[in-house]
Amino acid sequence: MRSARKWLVLVSVLAVVAAACGDDGDGGGAGGTGGGGIEPPVTFSEIGEGEGALELIAWHGYTEDGTTEGYEDYDWVTPFEAESGCDVNVTYADTSDEMVTLMRQGGGSVYDGVSASGDASNRLIAGGDVGAVDPAVFPEFANVIAPLDPEGGTNNAHYVVDGNVYGTPYMYGPNFLMYNTEVVSPAPTSWADTFEADSPYAGSVTAYDSPIFIADAAMYLMATNPDLGITDPYELDQTQFDAAVDLLKQQAELIGSYWALYTDEIDGFVDGSMNIGTAWPVNFSYAELDAPVDAVEPSEGMTGWADTWMISANAPHPNCMLQWMDWTMQADVQAEVGVFYGAAGSNVNSCAAIGEFLVDAYGEGSDEFVSTLRYSNCGDADFLNSLYLWKTPQVDCGDDRGAVCIDYSEWTQAWTEIRG
Amino acid sequence: MESRLARILIKGGTAFTLAFLYVPLGIVLLYAFSESVGQAWPIDGYTTKWFGIAWRSQDVREALSHSLTVASFATIMALLLGSAAAFAVHRFSFFGRNSVSFMLVLPIALPGIVTAIALNSTINVLGIPFGILTIVIGHATFCIVVVYNNVVARLRRTPTSLVEASMDLGADGWQTFRYVTFPAIRTAIVAGALLAFALSFDEIVVTNFTAGSTLTIPKFIYNNLRLPRNRPVVNVVAIAVLILMLIPVYIAQRLAGSGGETAEARTQAEP
Amino acid sequence: MAVTADHGDAGAGRRASAFLFRHPRAKLSLSLGGPLAWFLVIYIGSLAVLFVTAFWYLDVFTSEIVHGFTLTNFRTLWENDVYRAITLRTVGIAAAVTVTDVILSFPLAYFAARLATPRMRNALLIAVVLPLWANYLVRVFAWKIILTPSGFLNWLVEMTGAGSLQLGRSNWSVWIAFVYLWLPFTLLPIYGAFERIPSSFLEASGDLGARGWTTFRNVVFPLILPGVVAGSIFAFSLTLGDYITPELVGNTQFIGNVIFDNVGVAGNIPFAAAYAMVPVAIMAVYLLLAKRAGAFEAL
Numbered sequence: 001m002r003s004a005r006k007w008l009v010l011v012s013v014l015a016v017v018a019a020a021c022g023d024d025g026d027g028g029g030a031g032g033t034g035g036g037g038i039e040p041p042v043t044f045s046e047i048g049e050g051e052g053a054l055e056l057i058a059w060h061g062y063t064e065d066g067t068t069e070g071y072e073d074y075d076w077v078t079p080f081e082a083e084s085g086c087d088v089n090v091t092y093a094d095t096s097d098e099m100v101t102l103m104r105q106g107g108g109s110v111y112d113g114v115s116a117s118g119d120a121s122n123r124l125i126a127g128g129d130v131g132a133v134d135p136a137v138f139p140e141f142a143n144v145i146a147p148l149d150p151e152g153g154t155n156n157a158h159y160v161v162d163g164n165v166y167g168t169p170y171m172y173g174p175n176f177l178m179y180n181t182e183v184v185s186p187a188p189t190s191w192a193d194t195f196e197a198d199s200p201y202a203g204s205v206t207a208y209d210s211p212i213f214i215a216d217a218a219m220y221l222m223a224t225n226p227d228l229g230i231t232d233p234y235e236l237d238q239t240q241f242d243a244a245v246d247l248l249k250q251q252a253e254l255i256g257s258y259w260a261l262y263t264d265e266i267d268g269f270v271d272g273s274m275n276i277g278t279a280w281p282v283n284f285s286y287a288e289l290d291a292p293v294d295a296v297e298p299s300e301g302m303t304g305w306a307d308t309w310m311i312s313a314n315a316p317h318p319n320c321m322l323q324w325m326d327w328t329m330q331a332d333v334q335a336e337v338g339v340f341y342g343a344a345g346s347n348v349n350s351c352a353a354i355g356e357f358l359v360d361a362y363g364e365g366s367d368e369f370v371s372t373l374r375y376s377n378c379g380d381a382d383f384l385n386s387l388y389l390w391k392t393p394q395v396d397c398g399d400d401r402g403a404v405c406i407d408y409s410e411w412t413q414a415w416t417e418i419r420g
Numbered sequence: 421m422e423s424r425l426a427r428i429l430i431k432g433g434t435a436f437t438l439a440f441l442y443v444p445l446g447i448v449l450l451y452a453f454s455e456s457v458g459q460a461w462p463i464d465g466y467t468t469k470w471f472g473i474a475w476r477s478q479d480v481r482e483a484l485s486h487s488l489t490v491a492s493f494a495t496i497m498a499l500l501l502g503s504a505a506a507f508a509v510h511r512f513s514f515f516g517r518n519s520v521s522f523m524l525v526l527p528i529a530l531p532g533i534v535t536a537i538a539l540n541s542t543i544n545v546l547g548i549p550f551g552i553l554t555i556v557i558g559h560a561t562f563c564i565v566v567v568y569n570n571v572v573a574r575l576r577r578t579p580t581s582l583v584e585a586s587m588d589l590g591a592d593g594w595q596t597f598r599y600v601t602f603p604a605i606r607t608a609i610v611a612g613a614l615l616a617f618a619l620s621f622d623e624i625v626v627t628n629f630t631a632g633s634t635l636t637i638p639k640f641i642y643n644n645l646r647l648p649r650n651r652p653v654v655n656v657v658a659i660a661v662l663i664l665m666l667i668p669v670y671i672a673q674r675l676a677g678s679g680g681e682t683a684e685a686r687t688q689a690e691p
Numbered sequence: 692m693a694v695t696a697d698h699g700d701a702g703a704g705r706r707a708s709a710f711l712f713r714h715p716r717a718k719l720s721l722s723l724g725g726p727l728a729w730f731l732v733i734y735i736g737s738l739a740v741l742f743v744t745a746f747w748y749l750d751v752f753t754s755e756i757v758h759g760f761t762l763t764n765f766r767t768l769w770e771n772d773v774y775r776a777i778t779l780r781t782v783g784i785a786a787a788v789t790v791t792d793v794i795l796s797f798p799l800a801y802f803a804a805r806l807a808t809p810r811m812r813n814a815l816l817i818a819v820v821l822p823l824w825a826n827y828l829v830r831v832f833a834w835k836i837i838l839t840p841s842g843f844l845n846w847l848v849e850m851t852g853a854g855s856l857q858l859g860r861s862n863w864s865v866w867i868a869f870v871y872l873w874l875p876f877t878l879l880p881i882y883g884a885f886e887r888i889p890s891s892f893l894e895a896s897g898d899l900g901a902r903g904w905t906t907f908r909n910v911v912f913p914l915i916l917p918g919v920v921a922g923s924i925f926a927f928s929l930t931l932g933d934y935i936t937p938e939l940v941g942n943t944q945f946i947g948n949v950i951f952d953n954v955g956v957a958g959n960i961p962f963a964a965a966y967a968m969v970p971v972a973i974m975a976v977y978l979l980l981a982k983r984a985g986a987f988e989a990l
Binding site: 423426427429430431432433434436437438440441442444445447448451460461462501505520522523524525526527528529530531532533534535537538539541542545557560561564573592594615618621622624625637638641642645651654655658659661662665666669670 | 928
């Protein structure tokens with residue numbers, strides 16, 4: 001009886017372990033092959049009847065439903081719910097890491113879709129977590145800004161892989177330099193004050209708390225240390241990577257605190273603990289309500305993000321998701337998001353709509369702001385092409401160096417070292 | 421028996437600890453009435469509008485209903501299995517007894533994130549869909565521990581002579597349980613159940629990894645605390661839950677307290 | 692004698708209970724079978740899977756998790772100083788939090804156990820347990836609001852003219868938040884320990900000529916030690932694995948943050964699992980020592 005119990009314990013434990021071992025690709029969901037030649041797990045080529053519900057993962061500010069205090073007029077969710085009958089439920093995430101973790105839960109059967117940035121989208125595509133779509137299903141693809149166009153676009157590698165289109169382009173924007181106009185003077189034109197050891201603002205510099213920020217350091221080195229030969233801040237070989245990491249360790253001395261929660265940066269600028277650093281347009285929109293801040297495009301360039309609504313390969317409500325994707329490609333929807341968030345819509349017609357809104361709200365001539373940094377230079381294809389959009393760093397450099405670049409998992413470990 | 425100085429220090433320390441516990445809650449209460457959404461102190465204006473908004477919010481109702489469901493199920497499972505385990509460990513001496521009692525401390529002793537990613541991996545592997553069921557599974561694991569601890573502690577304070585006397589007087593196992601054992605541990609069970617319910621209602625780490633997209637009160641709070649404009653609603657929800665729970669906590673404490681006193685009196689009466 | 696057992700009713704219930712009485716092992720299996728099965732399959736099984744995962748590795752070329760045995764994860768943890776630094780920082784804060792909570796618990800626990808009237812005792816215990824109902828996140832956020840430069844604490848300090856205290860997001864804030872969060876968990880076992888000391892011991896000690904402090908050191912403290920250690924288990928382990936509080940009110944990394952970060956886009960579950968073994972190992976040692984101190988009986 002005694003040894004029977006012992007064996008019972010052993011066998012039960014082994015059974016569970018064996019089940020885990022037998023299954024290829026566990027909680028990480030990394031089932032597909034990385035690199036070239038990916039077949040989409042499923043391709044959606046028509047939109048059917050809605051299932052009545054929709055589970056989304058989104059960045060804050062991308063799914064306003066009129067419940068945000070003080071911004072009740074911004075609502076592009078309720079009209080969608082009325083028209084489609086799909087009841088929308090949103091889970092917010094602060095980083096792409098969180099988005100991928102959430103998306104992979106239950107083998108992709110928990111959430112229908114995600115507003116993925118380029119660093120998450122490639123990983124999700126490679127992992128077989130998202131399905132491809134037939135662009136013919138979405139008429140608005142005809143109006144997508146040129147760099148993001150699936151046909152011949154120059155900046156679409158984050159959602160178009162091997163000719164397969166893995167989602168619908170939504171908003172894009174830069175990670176610009178935000179600063180407190182009363183403390184930082186004269187107005188900065190370079191990232192130097194956030195990276196160089198002799199920065200006069202040491203102790204109140206801030207940076208985005210995510211491994212993807214290493215690309216910002218690499219981008220700075222492109223301008224300040226051309227000998228390194230960096231051409232793509234996301235594809236770094238060991239030497240280039242080490243240089244970027246060293247720069248960030250130097251920057252860590254200047255940092256007051258990092259921000260991962262976007263509200264932390266807003267609070268930081270408002271209470272004065274942060275005075276200069278990288279920011280999202282939505283942070284700027286909120287912060288300027290309570291603090292004297294301004295944003296600028298530094299000479300070394302900017303990283304940015306182009307977000308795509310992606311549909312889970314095992315979506316519980318695929319038709320509702322497809323209807324949402326179609327809805328969010330409309331110019332007027334993207335215009336509303338653009339005004340609220342500050343990002344630019346990938347639908348070129350949304351810029352004109354933003355201009356109209358501004359004229360209504362602020363009078364003649366204010367539609368000029370549409371093409372400024374405040375609204376991510378809406379409609380400016382060259383500007384979009386100048387941004388180093390977030391994408392997943394992979395071992396395959398994508399050029400003639402071969403497979404010598406540093407993978408994102410090492411970026412994560414390096415970031416742990418930098419943060420200390 | 422304690423010196424004057426000692427009494428003063430003890431009373432002072434007690435007051436300080438109570439203030440430490442309640443001043444932050446008082447501040448949350450004040451912010452729930454704050455006019456503006458900012459978090460600067462002192463507060464500018466006061467209003468009760470957030471209570472109305474919270475009451476009308478569909479998310480709040482959904483989260484509340486899910487939390488209550490999960491906590492109830494988890495507590496029931498914990499009561500059944502935790503008490504059973506407590507009896508087994510207390511009454512019988514068997515192989516692996518020490519291991520079992522050690523194992524039953526683990527869910528609370530091990531860091532939440534370890535439990536969370538371990539359960540998440542297993543749920544993925546077994547292909548169970550995420551939802552109320554998986555949350556209950558996750559919560560029940562540490563709720564069992566809480567009930568087990570409470571019941572076992574009380575059993576240790578209950579003299580076994582009572583059970584033997586009952587048997588001597590002709591009662592069978594079931595009658596002994598009903599008339600002798602159960603009254604002695606009843607309050608411990610209630611205290612354990614209450615603590616288990618509280619833990620489940622409040623849990624966020626394991627829930628984040630086992631809930632999928634199901635909304636519970638902690639998840640609602642987690643989502644909305646990051647939206648600067650929605651923080652006041654969160655404060656309202658927190659205060660409302662706190663006040664609502666005052667009654668059950670009071671009742672449970674009365675029960676647990678009185679049971680404890682009787683047991684102690686018995687212990688002291690023994691030579 | 693009012694209550695007599697009903698000898699005439701030899702129904703199924705009685706037969707069953709008689710059977711169980713004569714076969715204690717069946718009773719044991721029945722009562723322990725449920726919980727044991729539950730624990731084995733779900734909990735221990737999950738932990739076992741996690742443990743095995745720590746020895747797998749992430750193939751960067753295919754971004755798949757390879758089910759082969761390797762020690763690379765552990766080697767990285769050992770060779771790279773930052774993980775040691777983070778572990779030490781986390782353990783340090785956990786220890787500080789535990790000690791603070793124990794010290795804060797003593798006065799109230801003693802008062803409630805020995806000096807208070809039964810009514811006051813009940814009120815105090817309710818008062819200690821009630822904050823647990825205010826939700827973990829809200830309590831952390833309360834401190835976030837209080838500790839910001841424009842918050843309550845700084846306002847208070849500046850009002851007294853003693854300069855300013857801008858804790859903001861820092862390790863100090865993390866320490867305060869954790870102390871606040873786990874205080875009720877630490878207090879209850881310590882209260883239980885104080886309650887169990889028979890008054891006769893204290894009186895005898897007094898009779899033998901010992902003054903307050905001596906009595907405390909030689910009589911009270913050894914008796915309450917198991918309860919103190921039991922309470923400390925909660926404060927220590929809950930701090931060790933937490934990642935939400937450091938994220939909200941801190942600006943340095945803790946063990947939990949590193950584990951959490953490796954689970955996302957990086958998909959490096961093996962590395963996360965390997966690092967998760969560190970707090971598990973620390974707690975295993977802690978629990979072993981706690982058991983020696985008799986803490987398990989005092990939970």
